[in-house]
Amino acid sequence: MPSRTPDATTGPAGVRPAGKPPLSSRMMRATWRGLPAKRHDVGWEPGLVVPAADGSPLITDHYFPRAEGDFPTLLVRSPYGRGLPWSPMYGLLFAEQGFHVVLQSCRGTGGSGGVFDLWRNEAADGLATVSWLREQPWFDGSLGTVGPSYLGYVQWALALDPPPELKAMVVQVGLHDPYALFHMDGVLRLENALAVGVGMTYQHQGMAPFLRATLRLQRRLRSVTTAQPLRGSYASALGGEVPWLDDVMTHPDATDPYWRGASPAEAAERLDVPTSLITGWHDALVDQTFEQYERLRRTGCETALLVGPWTHTSALQQGWPEVFAESLAWLRAHLYADPSGRRPTAVRVHIGGDDTWRDLDDWPPAATATSWYPGADGQLTPQAPTGSAPLTTFRYDPADPTPSLGGPLLSRTAGPRDNRALEARDDVLTLTTPPLTEPVDVLGPVSALLSVSTDTGHADVFTRLCDVDPQGRSVNVCDGLGRLRTTQETSSTAEEASTTAEDASSTTGQAAWPTGQAPSRTIVSMSSTAHRFRVGHRIRWQISGGAHPRYARGTGTGESSVDATVFAPVRITLHADSALLLPRDTGPA
Numbered sequence: 001m002p003s004r005t006p007d008a009t010t011g012p013a014g015v016r017p018a019g020k021p022p023l024s025s026r027m028m029r030a031t032w033r034g035l036p037a038k039r040h041d042v043g044w045e046p047g048l049v050v051p052a053a054d055g056s057p058l059i060t061d062h063y064f065p066r067a068e069g070d071f072p073t074l075l076v077r078s079p080y081g082r083g084l085p086w087s088p089m090y091g092l093l094f095a096e097q098g099f100h101v102v103l104q105s106c107r108g109t110g111g112s113g114g115v116f117d118l119w120r121n122e123a124a125d126g127l128a129t130v131s132w133l134r135e136q137p138w139f140d141g142s143l144g145t146v147g148p149s150y151l152g153y154v155q156w157a158l159a160l161d162p163p164p165e166l167k168a169m170v171v172q173v174g175l176h177d178p179y180a181l182f183h184m185d186g187v188l189r190l191e192n193a194l195a196v197g198v199g200m201t202y203q204h205q206g207m208a209p210f211l212r213a214t215l216r217l218q219r220r221l222r223s224v225t226t227a228q229p230l231r232g233s234y235a236s237a238l239g240g241e242v243p244w245l246d247d248v249m250t251h252p253d254a255t256d257p258y259w260r261g262a263s264p265a266e267a268a269e270r271l272d273v274p275t276s277l278i279t280g281w282h283d284a285l286v287d288q289t290f291e292q293y294e295r296l297r298r299t300g301c302e303t304a305l306l307v308g309p310w311t312h313t314s315a316l317q318q319g320w321p322e323v324f325a326e327s328l329a330w331l332r333a334h335l336y337a338d339p340s341g342r343r344p345t346a347v348r349v350h351i352g353g354d355d356t357w358r359d360l361d362d363w364p365p366a367a368t369a370t371s372w373y374p375g376a377d378g379q380l381t382p383q384a385p386t387g388s389a390p391l392t393t394f395r396y397d398p399a400d401p402t403p404s405l406g407g408p409l410l411s412r413t414a415g416p417r418d419n420r421a422l423e424a425r426d427d428v429l430t431l432t433t434p435p436l437t438e439p440v441d442v443l444g445p446v447s448a449l450l451s452v453s454t455d456t457g458h459a460d461v462f463t464r465l466c467d468v469d470p471q472g473r474s475v476n477v478c479d480g481l482g483r484l485r486t487t488q489e490t491s492s493t494a495e496e497a498s499t500t501a502e503d504a505s506s507t508t509g510q511a512a513w514p515t516g517q518a519p520s521r522t523i524v525s526m527s528s529t530a531h532r533f534r535v536g537h538r539i540r541w542q543i544s545g546g547a548h549p550r551y552a553r554g555t556g557t558g559e560s561s562v563d564a565t566v567f568a569p570v571r572i573t574l575h576a577d578s579a580l581l582l583p584r585d586t587g588p589a
Contacts, residue, residue, distance in 0.1 A: 040065035053124035056114030168334035268295035280310025364444035396545025398567035404550035444583030482524035
């Protein structure tokens with residue numbers, strides 16, 4: 001396409017008169033530090049109408065460099081509106097660096113026509129928008145995509161049938177599997193569901209309605225999350241019923257036909273569009289990012305991975321200078337053929353506990369699997385047990401559920417927190433090493449092998465890795481939750497279990513098996529980490545019966561947590577053949 005000379009007031013040829021970006025966007029832009037220097041002044045053409053796949057009008061804003069020449073285009077599709085912070089973060093900043101930016105409200109949001117239906121229209125509407133782009137005189141045929149969270153989901157949806165113009169993608173703290181956002185092993189991620197409900201319902205209406213709704217939810221959080229039944233309890237906090245939220249909360253089975261077609265993960269199985277992935281260790285979607293990376297590497301697609309010390313929101317706040325620089329370097333490399341900003345390795349991760357960064361050739365790096373076992377008196381030891389005797393028992397009471405604290409959440413309470421008050425509760429078990437005499441570096445997926453028995457046959461078990469400093473402050477590193485169903489013993493098994501338990505109780509003072517239930521063994525994924533446990537620190541394994549309201553309360557009966565009106569306390573017994581599984585990095589620091 002030949003170059004065009006833009007008019008001083010109208011922007012590129014073929015674009016009707018446009019003005020400066022919104023004042024609020026320019027003011028927010030002026031507060032940011034540590035960003036690359038501006039290359040171009042920016043023009044703004046708001047309120048364009050792009051036909052969706054069904055003909056609904058998709059309201060779209062166009063940001064562009066006020067300069068001579070052709071520029072590649074970035075497509076940013078959002079259900080959260082086109083105002084703050086999206087206008088300055090994506091429209092203004094990337095246009096300053098030499099990109100056309102098309103910022104569009106998804107169907108049924110931000111003034112766009114039609115009805116918002118979580119995930120179902122994004123692939124078709126993305127392709128419809130690319131068809132519209134082809135008709136624009138300023139589109140030079142070179143396209144990239146960028147954006148976080150659901151703005152990452154729409155990128156994967158487009159990649160299911162990638163248009164030939166698509167040359168690069170940048171998925172920041174991104175989503176591809178809606179089921180995994182709302183459920184873990186059949187357990188409802190209650191706090192996530194409510195946060196997404198507020199965000200999807202109110203954020204596209206503007207910051208003021210969104211903040212009011214967020215504060216209303218915070219005030220009513222306890223009554224909403226402890227309602228019996230839970231179904232529909234959110235309505236008072238969200239200002240009414242949200243049909244899609246009801247649907248996702250009441251379909252806990254990943255194989256349910258409701259979820260068919262929800263995940264565009266298969267796009268990564270055959271994608272050849274260079275893709276940059278960015279996440280944080282305490283991002284609610286961090287595991288989805290690692291899944292995306294693994295699929296892309298397996299298929300041979302060019303990809304890069306950046307993992308910082310961030311939550312889902314702080315990646316776009318405190319982490320924004322690093323996130324923007326990484327995104328810009330990738331887009332310039334593949335849309336401008338300018339690799340000067342790229343780092344030499346595919347992977348860069350932040351090392352927790354040491355506050356350093358490490359460049360790696362791949363993720364996860366080669367590591368030695370190490371097992372740490374529960375011992376007597378709350379010890380965590382590398383010494384393997386000789387049997388599966390019951391060690392200790394705690395009681396989970398749904399009427400006083402073990403509270404959640406920090407971790408990978410969508411809310412402002414996410415991230416590392418001091419766990420000492422939580423660990424002082426009677427329903428929280430801790431197992432801790434002696435102070436370390438040499439540093440221990442853990443890099444890769446963490447998991448727990450749990451050998452557990454219960455007195456009701458049903459339990460959720462929350463398991464967490466913590467770093468305890470010399471002052472006793474216990475800080476969460478990573479965690480996970482599993483749903484267990486222990487089995488009824490046969491008469492011979494029960495007799496043998498009773499004898500074993502009596503022997504253990506009489507000789508060591510340890511807990512006996514709960515009556516009638518044999519131990520259940522299961523592996524619980526605890527996400528991944530890159531963390532250094534320093535000399536003098538201790539490694540702690542924390543175990544409890546839940547984390548509420550991050551997860552819906554376990555009922556103790558096997559009944560759905562959404563519909564239950566009767567809850568039963570559960571006695572949970574940990575057995576000696578349980579293990580915390582850590583990938584220990586033994587290479588050079």
